[in-house]
Amino acid sequence: MEVTLTVNGVEHRADVEPRLLLSDFLRHGLELTGTHVGCEHGVCGACTVLMDGAAVRSCLVFAVQADGCELATVEGLAPGGDELHPIQDAFREAHGLQCGFCTPGILMTLVPFLRENPDPSEAEVRAALSGNLCRCTGYQNIVAATRLAASKLREVEV
Amino acid sequence: MGAHPHVGAGVLRNEDPQLLTGRAIFVDDVHLAGTLHAAFLRSDFAHGRLLSVDTSAAKRREGVIAVYTAEDLGDYWCHGPLLVPPPPIAGLTFNTATLVPLARDRVVHVGEPIAVVVAESRYIAEDALEDIVVDIEPLPVVVGLEEALAPDSPVIHEALGTNVAAHVVQQKGDYEAARGDAHTVVSRKFSYDRGVAGAIENRGILADWNARNEELTVWDTTQAPIPIRNGLAERLGLLQSQVRVVAPFLGGGFGPKMMMFYPEELLIPWISMRLERPVKWIEDRAESFFATTNERLQLHEAELAVDSEGRILGVKDVFLHDSGAYDPYGITVPINTQCTLLGPYRVPNYYSEFTAVFTNKTIVTPVRGAGRQHGVFVMERLLDFAAKELGIDRVEIRKRNFLTPDEFPHDHEILFQDSAPLVYDSGDYLPAMEKAAEMIGYRKFLDEEQPKARAEGRRLGLGIVSYVEGTGIGPYEGARVSVEPSGKVQLATGVGTQGQGHFTTFAQIVADQLGVDVTDVHVVTGDTREFSWGTGTFASRGIVVAGSACHEAAIVVRKRILSVASEALEAAEDDLELADGVVRVKGSDLSISLGELAVRANPLRGAVAAGAEPGLEATSYFGPARGTTASGVHAMIVEIDPETLEVSIQRYVVVHDCGRLVNPVIVDGQIHGGVAHGIGNAFFEELVYDDQGQLLNASFMDYLLPTATDVPHMEVAHVETPSPLNPLGVKGVGEAGAIPVGALYAQALEDALQGAVEIREIPLSPGRLFDLVQDAEADS
Numbered sequence: 015m016e017v018t019l020t021v022n023g024v025e026h027r028a029d030v031e032p033r034l035l036l037s038d039f040l041r042h043g044l045e046l047t048g049t050h051v052g053c054e055h056g057v058c059g060a061c062t063v064l065m066d067g068a069a070v071r072s073c074l075v076f077a078v079q080a081d082g083c084e085l086a087t088v089e090g091l092a093p094g095g096d097e098l099h100p101i102q103d104a105f106r107e108a109h110g111l112q113c114g115f116c117t118p119g120i121l122m123t124l125v126p127f128l129r130e131n132p133d134p135s136e137a138e139v140r141a142a143l144s145g146n147l148c149r150c151t152g153y154q155n156i157v158a159a160t161r162l163a164a165s166k167l168r169e170v171e172v
Numbered sequence: 173m174g175a176h177p178h179v180g181a182g183v184l185r186n187e188d189p190q191l192l193t194g195r196a197i198f199v200d201d202v203h204l205a206g207t208l209h210a211a212f213l214r215s216d217f218a219h220g221r222l223l224s225v226d227t228s229a230a231k232r233r234e235g236v237i238a239v240y241t242a243e244d245l246g247d248y249w250c251h252g253p254l255l256v257p258p259p260p261i262a263g264l265t266f267n268t269a270t271l272v273p274l275a276r277d278r279v280v281h282v283g284e285p286i287a288v289v290v291a292e293s294r295y296i297a298e299d300a301l302e303d304i305v306v307d308i309e310p311l312p313v314v315v316g317l318e319e320a321l322a323p324d325s326p327v328i329h330e331a332l333g334t335n336v337a338a339h340v341v342q343q344k345g346d347y348e349a350a351r352g353d354a355h356t357v358v359s360r361k362f363s364y365d366r367g368v369a370g371a372i373e374n375r376g377i378l379a380d381w382n383a384r385n386e387e388l389t390v391w392d393t394t395q396a397p398i399p400i401r402n403g404l405a406e407r408l409g410l411l412q413s414q415v416r417v418v419a420p421f422l423g424g425g426f427g428p429k430m431m432m433f434y435p436e437e438l439l440i441p442w443i444s445m446r447l448e449r450p451v452k453w454i455e456d457r458a459e460s461f462f463a464t465t466n467e468r469l470q471l472h473e474a475e476l477a478v479d480s481e482g483r484i485l486g487v488k489d490v491f492l493h494d495s496g497a498y499d500p501y502g503i504t505v506p507i508n509t510q511c512t513l514l515g516p517y518r519v520p521n522y523y524s525e526f527t528a529v530f531t532n533k534t535i536v537t538p539v540r541g542a543g544r545q546h547g548v549f550v551m552e553r554l555l556d557f558a559a560k561e562l563g564i565d566r567v568e569i570r571k572r573n574f575l576t577p578d579e580f581p582h583d584h585e586i587l588f589q590d591s592a593p594l595v596y597d598s599g600d601y602l603p604a605m606e607k608a609a610e611m612i613g614y615r616k617f618l619d620e621e622q623p624k625a626r627a628e629g630r631r632l633g634l635g636i637v638s639y640v641e642g643t644g645i646g647p648y649e650g651a652r653v654s655v656e657p658s659g660k661v662q663l664a665t666g667v668g669t670q671g672q673g674h675f676t677t678f679a680q681i682v683a684d685q686l687g688v689d690v691t692d693v694h695v696v697t698g699d700t701r702e703f704s705w706g707t708g709t710f711a712s713r714g715i716v717v718a719g720s721a722c723h724e725a726a727i728v729v730r731k732r733i734l735s736v737a738s739e740a741l742e743a744a745e746d747d748l749e750l751a752d753g754v755v756r757v758k759g760s761d762l763s764i765s766l767g768e769l770a771v772r773a774n775p776l777r778g779a780v781a782a783g784a785e786p787g788l789e790a791t792s793y794f795g796p797a798r799g800t801t802a803s804g805v806h807a808m809i810v811e812i813d814p815e816t817l818e819v820s821i822q823r824y825v826v827v828h829d830c831g832r833l834v835n836p837v838i839v840d841g842q843i844h845g846g847v848a849h850g851i852g853n854a855f856f857e858e859l860v861y862d863d864q865g866q867l868l869n870a871s872f873m874d875y876l877l878p879t880a881t882d883v884p885h886m887e888v889a890h891v892e893t894p895s896p897l898n899p900l901g902v903k904g905v906g907e908a909g910a911i912p913v914g915a916l917y918a919q920a921l922e923d924a925l926q927g928a929v930e931i932r933e934i935p936l937s938p939g940r941l942f943d944l945v946q947d948a949e950a951d952s
Contacts, residue, residue, distance in 0.1 A: 033295065047201035048194015050423065052372040053457040057872035060372055088194035102192040106184055109837045112845060113671025114191030115198065115373045115423025136885075143880035147872065149370050149424050150671050152844030152909075153880040 017081040021046065022090025030077045037061045039077035040087060048088040048118050052147070059146035062119035063087050069123045088118035091125070100166035101125065101159075110159030112150035120146045120156060128164050132171070136161065178680035178690050179900070182837030186691060187421075187675040196421045199376040199391045200454045207378070208237055210440060210453040211297035213287040213304050214462060215279035218315075218532035218865025219328065220308040222275050225287055230303035235296035238447060239304070240439070241287045242276035248442055249273060252433045253403065256502035258338065259591035265339040269329045269530065270500045273435045279308060280328050280497040281532050282866060283462020285435045290443055290451060313532045313865040317471055317492040320529045328497065328530045337495040337528040338503045342510055342586040345521035347477075350486035354477035358557045362474065363933045364546040364914060366467040367857035369539045370849075370877050371670075373423020374455035375464055377436055379444035389416045390441050393423075395668045396431035396708025401700040403433055404441055412704075419698035425670035426849070427538040428465040430710050432500065436463075461859075461870035465501075465537040468494045468859060470509060470546045476554035477521075482562050482569040486521030489513060489550060493528040493543075496535040503528060505536060505543035507589045508642070512911075513547030514584055514594075516601040516638050516803050517573040522586070532865040538710065540849050541910040544641060549934060552637045552915035556922075557930075566919070567609055570638055574601040577893075589711075590645040592798035597897050599829065601638065604805045604891045608636060608827040611887060612807035626926070631814055632822075633924025636807040639912040643802050643830075643904025644716025644895075648795030649706045651721040653682055653729045655788035657774075659753050659767030661686060661693045663725075666706025667718045668698035672906060673838040677715055678722045680834055681900065685726035686733065687750030688766065705793070712802070712904025715834055720794035720898040728790035736769050736788070800895040802903040804828035806847070806912045808884075812924045817941040819855065819921065821884040829891040831903040839905050840888045846909020848883045853910070854917040856882065858935045 018027045021044060028043060035054070040046045040063065052058035054073045061072040064086035091099040098106065101124055111117040120143065127142045128134070134142070139160045140153070148156060190196040215222075227239040242249050252271040258264055275286050287304055291297035312326040319325055320335040328335055351357060378391040388410060394400050394417070401417040408415070422429065436453050444451040455463065472491040478484055493506040510524045559569040575582055577600050584594040613621075617634050625632040651665040663682050667674070679693035686693075696702045706718070734745045737755035741748070741762055748755050756763040766788070774786045809823040826843055833839050856876040860868045869875045894901030914934035921941065922931050929944040 031295070041200070042203070045203055046194070047198075047203075050198070050373070051200070052374070052423075053872045055457065055871055055873060058372055058457075088192075092193050096189070098189065098192060102189075105192055106188040109182075109185070109841050111188065111191055112673070112841055113371075113373070113422060113424045114187070114196060115371075115421075115671075117191055118194050121192070140880040145879075147370075147372060147877050147879065149372055149426065149849065149877065150845045151841060152846075152848030152886065153883050154844045154886055155841060157880065157885075 036075040037072035104163035108159035209294040223307040226305040230300040344585040347523035350521035355480040359475035369426035371424030376454040379441035380450040399431035419668040467539040501537040508543035509547040512544035596801040608805035635920030643712035645799040649718035712906040724792035830905040832901040843909040850910040850913025
């Protein structure tokens with residue numbers, strides 16, 4: 015089946031099998047390998063991308079379901095060059111990642127969360143992150159990085 | 173030696189920009205034109221005779237390139253290596269049963285590979301698995317440890333004639349005599365179960381045989397690329413120089429990605445050579461529950477003999493250990509249990525005996541902590557029970573038994589996993605305990621907060637436990653440091669990496685010697701073409717062994733820099749200083765950059781002195797005589813919901829001693845992650861097998877990893893007792909956080925339940941606590 019979709023502002027057309035997962039299409043079709051796959055049953059959250067602005071698990075979406083959609087992946091987050099997005103900056107500053115495998119999914123989960131919750135409490139951040147598994151960090155520095163990211167984003171907005 | 177602006181500072185990580193932007197390369201991110209994709213057919217039975225495998229329909233499927241069974245492997249089919257031979261302990265029994273690449277006559281655990289399909293896509297390869305017809309005659313299954321040793325038990329490896337994988341006795345002094353002198357002896361049975369490593373990245377391998385230049389390149393999610401390179405070369409009949417193994421970024425390892433020689437690791441390169449095309453296999457999550465090693469149950473019968481003051485006279489421990497279906501990793505896990513049980517305590521008499529048992533389950537090999545948890549649980553529980561019986565405070569009984577700083581090095585007179593004597597190099601346990609007690613507010617909690625809460629009907633409890641971790645074992649690691657003409661420094665080492673921040677901590681160590689910024693040190697790990705010697709990242713040894721090698725190599729390069737600079741600047745070496753990427757004559761403006769010196773050290777014309785080596789480069793190796801012992805105390809306050817028995821952690825305190833801290837931010841991160849893993853093991857995670865050896869919860873829907881709402885905020889502090897065994901004074905920290913958490917839960921929950929139950933098992937859960945409370949009420 016033919017699909018047309020936009021990823022990080024670039025339009026792609028492709029002929030795909032109906033059963034092809036969106037995660038596989040992004041990773042192996044478009045070679046956007048920043049989106050990671052950890053469980054393929056929608057629990058770990060590593061494959062989270064934005065579909066028309068909302069965080070979705072790309073392992074639970076078929077590529078054909080994304081026809082006509084605007085997608086955003088971790089590759090599109092930073093403005094370019096050596097500059098990082100404020101959320102990425104905050105994760106580096108607060109040591110919010112270790113192996114970094116779950117990180118792209120967490121970053122993409124946080125983009126809409128922080129848009130809707132510009133000043134979240136620790137409990138709100140933990141609830142928002144509870145659909146993303148991380149085995150390295152014990153979440154503590156991810157929580158700290160998220161709150162730091164929120165303050166950075168508030169500064170940018172002002 | 174100059175100042176150390178980097179070592180000891182929480183500098184930002186060099187690797188983060190790549191990881192944060194999605195540019196970092198993990199194994200499944202490598203795309204090669206023409207790659208074929210493999211999928212494995214695995215046994216649905218835990219134990220059975222493999223009668224036939226019919227692959228003809230699979231081979232006919234469009235897009236399928238090849239299907240292999242054991243029969244197709246010819247001479248390549250053989251038992252894999254015994255990776256870790258047992259230490260030379262007198263009287264030891266060890267029965268070897270190592271992995272096979274594909275099951276031939278018999279399957280011995282669910283998930284054991286039987287056939288592999290290679291196709292144009294993974295989707296087609298998985299379709300073709302459905303085409304394969306396998307005939308297995310089920311055999312009686314060995315699941316329980318005690319049952320496995322019963323005389324009428326089925327035997328898994330017929331050639332061995334027994335399910336005993338190993339039997340080991342280690343002792344010190346005379347326990348029975350000590351027992352005779354004891355005021356009190358506490359005896360209990362314990363069961364301690366663990367689970368999967370749970371790296372979010374599953375295993376994967378991509379092999380590319382280039383027939384034109386006769387080179388094999390293998391990208392592998394391994395913690396030990398060099399041993400894999402060596403083993404593959406041997407098995408495939410290639411020179412080591414024809415094989416390049418790359419362990420790029422790993423999405424967590426935690427033990428099971430060590431040098432296992434998993435069937436897939438052996439087969440994918442072999443298939444690539446036969447088909448002369450790149451072949452990739454990426455494990456899926458369900459497979460990982462069966463096909464990736466994990467850690468599981470031990471059953472202990474233990475006793476502690478103490479005098480009237482609670483001083484330890486001796487410990488006796490007899491336990492069974494589940495090896496799973498094979499034992500390629502020797503006795504690493506149970507011997508860690510045996511050695512770590514002794515903890516930070518003075519134990520004059522010790523008798524420890526274990527029997528490792530084959531069962532029809534996934535293979536057991538080290539997972540973060542690697543058997544240490546089990547030993548710590550037994551010892552800490554025994555001390556708790558002894559304290560209770562003698563009416564001694566639980567902190568006090570520990571303090572009375574701690575080794576004191578004047579007792580180091582302390583020889584426990586038994587052998588550790590690395591075959592070296594179990595000798596603690598250094599430690600200072602009392603300050604850590606006092607600090608932890610102070611941080612958690614021990615006295616105030618017991619005297620005021622807990623009674624007040626109880627009066628309100630709330631169930632609050634406190635736990636506080638100690639542990640040690642043998643870290644940083646040999647044999648050795650190496651590092652090569654070279655200054656490039658740009659003035660930037662290239663640092664290559666053979667250990668793999670799994671997220672611990674090696675690109676930063678190793679760079680910090682070198683940056684301090686060479687007077688450059690940490691961001692100017694470019695670290696390469698895990699590529700056998702870049703560095704050819706070493707073992708890997710495991711046993712909390714990266715910073716100790718590889719870090720020390722980086723340090724030694726940097727010192728040699730520093731000397732070379734000073735020698736070349738001395739000539740260039742016409743100044744004595746003693747008058748020179750290295751800083752900001754230049755060598756300067758102290759107190760003058762005269763300087764030369766490292767880049768210019770690198771060019772001078774590699775001239776294109778003219779004569780060089782006889783015996784001179786080009787460039788500003790050095791390779792050094794570091795091999796410690798034995799491991800270095802880290803230690804710590806964890807404390808927590810919990811509240812139990814009286815209705816649901818749900819447990820919430822209100823405070824969590826860690827005081828840890830891993831010697832000198834290279835990067836305190838990274839060290840704290842290691843501890844946080846370890847604690848979270850420990851919390852999972854203690855209260856969320858359990859591999860549930862039925863009596864047919866079927867794993868009932870092989871998904872993340874059913875096997876619960878702790879989430880951000882389950883893991884509390886942790887308060888971490890440090891005591892620094894440097895190790896005398898390496899030049900940096902460092903000790904390992906990778907596994908520490910995970911080790912004492914089960915013992916901590918048990919003590920804290922007992923306390924919260926006001927002694928209504930006695931907890932002698934891990935994992936727990938609200939459901940299990942409910943059962944324990946019900947049983948206790950029924951008994952009373």
